[in-house]
Amino acid sequence: MICDNLTVRDGILQFGGKNTLELAERYGTPLYVMDEDKIRANCRTYRTALADAFGPEAMPLYAGKAASFTKLIRIIKEEGLGLDVVSGGEIATALRAGFPMEHAYFHSNNKTDADIEYAIENGIGYFVADNREEVDAVNAIAARFGIRQKILLRLTPGIDPHTYAAVATGKVDSKFGSAIETGQAEDMVRHALSLANVDLAGFHCHVGSQVFDSDVFLRASEIMLGFIAQMRDRFGYTARILDLGGGYGVRYVESDPVIDIPANVALVGAFVKETCRALSIPLPAIRMEPGRSIVADAGLTLYTVGTVKRIPGYKNYVSVDGGMTDNPRFALYGSSYTVMNAGKMDQINDFSCSVVGRCCESGDIIQENVSLPSSVCRGDILAVATTGAYNYSMASNYNRIPRPPVLLISAEKNSETVAVRRETFRDVIALDED
Numbered sequence: 001m002i003c004d005n006l007t008v009r010d011g012i013l014q015f016g017g018k019n020t021l022e023l024a025e026r027y028g029t030p031l032y033v034m035d036e037d038k039i040r041a042n043c044r045t046y047r048t049a050l051a052d053a054f055g056p057e058a059m060p061l062y063a064g065k066a067a068s069f070t071k072l073i074r075i076i077k078e079e080g081l082g083l084d085v086v087s088g089g090e091i092a093t094a095l096r097a098g099f100p101m102e103h104a105y106f107h108s109n110n111k112t113d114a115d116i117e118y119a120i121e122n123g124i125g126y127f128v129a130d131n132r133e134e135v136d137a138v139n140a141i142a143a144r145f146g147i148r149q150k151i152l153l154r155l156t157p158g159i160d161p162h163t164y165a166a167v168a169t170g171k172v173d174s175k176f177g178s179a180i181e182t183g184q185a186e187d188m189v190r191h192a193l194s195l196a197n198v199d200l201a202g203f204h205c206h207v208g209s210q211v212f213d214s215d216v217f218l219r220a221s222e223i224m225l226g227f228i229a230q231m232r233d234r235f236g237y238t239a240r241i242l243d244l245g246g247g248y249g250v251r252y253v254e255s256d257p258v259i260d261i262p263a264n265v266a267l268v269g270a271f272v273k274e275t276c277r278a279l280s281i282p283l284p285a286i287r288m289e290p291g292r293s294i295v296a297d298a299g300l301t302l303y304t305v306g307t308v309k310r311i312p313g314y315k316n317y318v319s320v321d322g323g324m325t326d327n328p329r330f331a332l333y334g335s336s337y338t339v340m341n342a343g344k345m346d347q348i349n350d351f352s353c354s355v356v357g358r359c360c361e362s363g364d365i366i367q368e369n370v371s372l373p374s375s376v377c378r379g380d381i382l383a384v385a386t387t388g389a390y391n392y393s394m395a396s397n398y399n400r401i402p403r404p405p406v407l408l409i410s411a412e413k414n415s416e417t418v419a420v421r422r423e424t425f426r427d428v429i430a431l432d433e434d
């Protein structure tokens with residue numbers, strides 16, 4: 001199975017120990033299901049791996065953009081991870097979850113003045129400043145509040161992680177961060193050190209997402225540690241924190257490799273410590289920012305099949321009651337997914353088709369070249385695996401389609417909890433003025 005929390009019993013797909021047909025029956029479709037036990041296990045894997053590799057000062061930060069809702073952020077808090085936020089809305093979610101804001105890091109390449117004020121008012125731990133202009137904006141607003149705001153500087157180490165272009169972010173020409181190569185990073189350090197209301201805590205980089213090659217993190221940390229040593233030599237400034245970003249890949253299809261996170265992090269740990277020794281710099285407190293690899297395999301989406309269209313000599317379509325509104329990732333990046341007929345797991349998958357959504361858009365495709373049993377018909381339940389990251393968080397109301405609910409399940413607690421309720425037509429029209 002593509003994820004280890006998926007099993008089959010009597011021909012029926014089970015997720016996190018629950019019968020998926022029964023979940024679809026009880027809660028309706030489309031339905032996002034999230035396995036709380038899996039989320040917690042992934043959090044613990046990172047916490048232990050970072051502590052083992054870098055010592056007790058290290059902390060994984062969950063990248064909330066992968067999926068953000070109150071009950072999820074509460075789990076992140078209980079598991080002792082820090083949190084990346086990228087907008088006022090994500091800050092509001094963290095506040096509602098009672099998240100300790102001193103462990104929250106505010107990202108984004110363009111924070112408005114209102115965003116900065118809102119974050120400072122609510123005691124954000126760190127700004128991850130993208131560029132010099134933003135350092136000035138934070139400094140000015142922090143001055144008005146009469147505080148010295150901790151910041152990290154987001155730098156681009158100039159690395160191509162060989163992932164999709166849309167999620168590669170560490171190159172010099174990226175819209176994110178300031179480049180080491182062009183001298184802009186050094187200029188930003190000099191400037192930040194001269195300001196009274198920012199406290200430069202260290203540096204950040206994020207080279208990309210869905211990364212399987214551990215060499216990427218080694219190369220990034222080598223460049224970042226080199227930069228830290230250079231800044232010490234130039235300005236007598238020693239960074240206290242080094243944030244290496246997120247990006248470890250997950251398995252969407254059988255051909256995707258399995259990543260051993262503890263082994264990978266251990267490799268980075270050994271390399272970072274050795275490089276620090278070689279450069280005679282103290283080991284900074286390390287941050288990593290996993291998003292996808294915390295929640296992706298904890299998610300499964302269930303749909304009900306509607307029309308099955310056979311176009312003889314051409315192709316076949318299986319339409320479901322959701323689509324790009326709940327999962328836009330195929331439309332955005334051509335992402336791969338594993339699709340299963342949840343109630344017919346013991347039948348042979350001998351029918352090739354495209355699984356498509358219900359939106360008025362030809363690109364509204366969940367997945368192409370899917371193999372399902374040829375008996376697939378109206379009323380069957382389809383399951384799409386590994387949908388916990390960048391699905392609910394990217395959902396829209398295109399075609400005025402209400403968004404599905406998020407159901408949290410736990411075998412350990414023997415619980416099923418609606419974490420986000422299903423939107424209604426009333427919700428869809430709620431903001432319209434008469």
Ligand SMILES: *Cc1c(COP(=O)(O)O)cnc(C)c1O
Binds near residue numbers: 063066107246
């Ligand atoms: C998106 C992002 C992450 C998380 O990336 P994943 O691929 O989901 O692990 C971490 N840090 C930053 C700055 C990001 O933009």
